[in-house]
Amino acid sequence: MDLPVQNIVSEIDLKPSDALLPLFETIVNAIISLKQTKDMMRQDRMITIQIYRGESSSVLNFSGNKTISSIKVIDNGEGFTDENLKSYRTAYTHKNKKDFGCKGIGRFTILAAFNEIRITSNYKQKNKWRFRELMLDPINEVTVLKEQDSDEPMRQTTVQLAGCHNQSIKDYTALSINEIAESIMEHCLIYFLCNDLPIIKIIEIESEESTIVNDLYQQVSKERERQFSIGKNIFDCYIIKTAKVHNRKNHYIHYCANSRVVGIGKNISKVNSIFSYPIIDNGRPYYLDVYVVSEYLNKKVYNSRNGFSIPQENENGFLNNDGLISFDQIEENIAKLLVSEYDEFVKATQDRNIKELKNYIQINAPRYRRFLNREDFLNSIPPNLPDDKKEEALYKIAFNEKRKIDQKIQGFIDKSEINKDSIEIIKNELIEKAAYDSDSLSEYMIQRKAIIDLFKRFLEADQHGKYRLEEDIHNLIFPRGVTGREINYESHNLWLLDERFATYTFIASDMPITAFSENKSRKEPDLLLADSPPMFNNPICFAPELSGEISSMVIFEFKRPGEIAHQKNKSDYRWEYSHLIEKYFDEFLYGDNKKNYRGSHVMVRKETPKFGFVIVDAIPERLEAYNEGKGYRKTPFGSFYKIYPELNLHIEVLRFYQLIEAVEKRHTPFFDKLFAV
Incomplete structure (x- = not known):
């Protein structure tokens, strides 16, 4: 050869996706040889492929197919005539470039995967039958092993790709005969479209299984031929329609x-x-x-x-x-x-996608309801998305649209041009901005609904008749063992109790009083809230007052669902509700040392407004009667309260269901508006 074969082969880098590329090159060479055979009818052109298997694949392969060790491709084309042999000896030959697009390097691609190419060819030269045998490998290049006259008056060339050595592709040759046939069909489709494809038969030598590649084209419908241009370059498109088979999922x-x-x-x-x-x-x-x-x-x-x-x-x-x-x-x-x-298909797909998106918005994302009538926005979202990707796409649209509006408003402010037209424009932009700003409120209300539903579930017994622990209820409303300085407004659900409590500046949850005061008590109120207090700099609250006096204090006590509150003796109902909570107030009122860790005094006076709430699941009639005799009054809503004027203390007792009922009524107008279809 004019160029060292070994050098050319070493420059060829094959990837796993190129596993069948050497076979494709050999088949195309056979097709070209058949096209050059002028005295043969098209229906007589034949290519036979023999597959020889080797070892198992080292890559995970559930089919159990072995890798390919060698391949034989047999055709009845023109064969290795003197002219073709001369071309074969020369790298980058131009012999077939003009008519067939050949680059003269296909054989080097083969050698990048196989040890050698062995060829036998029975051909006709000047009305005389000849036989030629040769071999090509990277070291010895082209070696003619035999040349002689032939007694066989028939054309037949066998090209054997022997000894697959390239591990990068070898493991990926463990394909079934049907997979190989489908790959050949796809690779040679252009010849089929141009009516130049010979009969191609594949034979598995080990299993003796065989298939005809041409039969696969019966599944293919030559749908349309179209053309487009980019600059001066023309592109022809052959559109093929194939029936859905096996697990195919894509165009x-x-x-x-x-x-x-x-x-x-x-x-x-x-x-x-x-x-x-x-x-x-x-x-x-x-x-x-x-x-x-x-x-x-x-x-x-x-x-x-x-x-x-x-x-x-x-x-x-x-x-x-x-x-x-x-x-x-x-x-x-x-x-x-x-x-x-395919405009009808496109329209049907868009309609289906819009329907799915609208359904998702109405059920899962009502915060985007303003998009229900904006099909231009919805059409920009790809179809067939999972819910998380739908959410991502809708959020991106909302974010970009809001940003555009903010930029327009800022531009108006910067220009400072005030006239009738500009005022009307900015008014419309502000209306749009309000719609987008309401998203965060909608999202917050959706979160609240989920919390309410979860709270209701917590109050129900499970399939074994067991109720949630008190700590589960507690943590849902406010995490145990922390203060309001450690978590932000979005991280607790005090609004379940009362919207006003969410604004209290100090909140301590299920912590010993000594944890936020030098009062040595180990008592742990379930929830303590202080309104605008200076009281604890360590950290509890801040307020204008410097004396350490707090404005008000609220303490909640929760009792586990399914039980009678604080009932030590199950048959003794002679105890007051206040026993569950007044001990915590006593610690602040009468404790010996009311200082925080920094030494500042904590001022909780008798005049300080104090509110105690006891939340229970069940109040037996006998317990109810006893407390009514002790001054507790029943409200029209079924809860109980008692006021201690001398201590400025208000204690209220209510059931969990009353708490849920109240919170649901507060939210019903919002939920009805938000989730209305």
């Missing part, structure tokens, strides 16, 4: 060069998400394969024919200036072409 674009498919197909849904579903024709699902052919692709294909020197993106607009084209440009044109060709 594909196949780029071709020199009558060959190059690389693997690209999922069309990645180009335009509308094509995420099969096309339905007469009730049957079909997928599209778009084969793209262009002289531009012929020029840009790599010598190894496993890719193109074409960038994916058009960066900074430089490509057009240089006459270059990106894949993004090509695919944008293909997408437009398909949308135009």
Whole structure:
């Protein structure tokens, strides 16, 4: 050879996706040989492929197929005539470039995967039958082993790819005969479209299984041929419609060069998400394969024919200036072409997507309800998205639209142009802004509804008759063992008790009093709240007063659902509700040392407004009667209260269901508006 074969082969880098590329190169060479055979009818052209298996794949393979060790490709084409042998000895020959797009390096691609190529050829030369045997390997290059006259008056060439050695692709040759046939069908489709495809038969030597590749084309419908241009470059598109079989889930674009498919197909849904579903024709699902052919692709294909020197993106607009084209440009044109060709399918897909998005908004994301009548926004969201991606897309639209409105309003403010028209414009923008700003409020109310529903579930017995622990209820309202300085407003649910309590500046939850005061008591009120107090700098609260006197104090005590509150003796109901909570107030009123860790005095006086709430699940009639005799009064809502004027202390007792009922009534107008269909 004119160039060292070993040097050429070493430059070829094959990827796992190129596992069958050496076979494809051999088949295409056989097809070209058959096309050059002038005295043969098209129906007599034949290629037989014999597959020889080797070891098991080292890559996880559930099919159990073994890897390919060797391949034989047999055809009845022109064969290794003197002229073809001369071409075979020369790298980068131009013999078949003009008519067949050959680059003269296919055999080197084969040697990048196999140890050697062994060839026997019975051919006709000047009306005389001849036989030739040769071998090609990277070290010895082309070696003619035998040349002689032949007694066999028939054309037959056998090309054997012997000893697959490239581990990068070898493990990925563990394909079934049907998978190999489908890959050949896709790679050689251009020949089928041009009516140049011979009969191709595949035989598994070990299992004796066989299949005819041409039979697969019966599933293919040559749907349409279309064309588009980018600059001066023309691209032809062959659109093939294939019935949905096996587990196929996508439409594909196949780029071709020199009558060959190059690389693997690209999922069309990645180009335009509308094509995420099969096309339905007469009730049957079909997928599209778009084969793209262009002289531009012929020029840009790599010598190894496993890719193109074409960038994916058009960066900074430089490509057009240089006459270059990106894949993004090509695919944008293909997408437009398909949308135009399959407009009914596109419309049906868009309608289905909009219906799914509206349903998602109404049920799961009412904060985006203003989009229900904005189909222009909804059409910009890809179809077939999971709920988390729907949420992401809707949020992105809302964020971008709100930002545009904010920029318009700021622009108006910066210009300071006030007239009738500008006032009307800004008024409309402010209305739009209010709609977007309401999203955060809607989201917050949705969270509240979920918390209310969870609270109700916590109060119910499970399938075993067991109730939630007191601490579960406690943690839902306010986490145990922390103060309001440690968590923010969004992290607790004090609004379940009363909206006013959410504004208290100090909140301590299920902590010993000594944890936030030098009072040595180990008593632990379930929830303590102080309104605008200076009282605890360590950290509890801040207020204008410097004396340490607090404005008001609230303490909650929760009792486990399913039990009678504080009932030590199950048959003794002679105790007051106040026993559950007044001990905590006593610690602040009468404790010996009321200082915080910094030494500041804590001022809780008898005049300080104090509120105690006891939340229980059950109040037996005898307990109710006893407390009414002790001064507790029953409200029209079924709760009980008692006022201790001398201590400025108000104690209220209510059941969990009354708490839930009250919170639901407070929220009903909001929920009705938010979740109304």
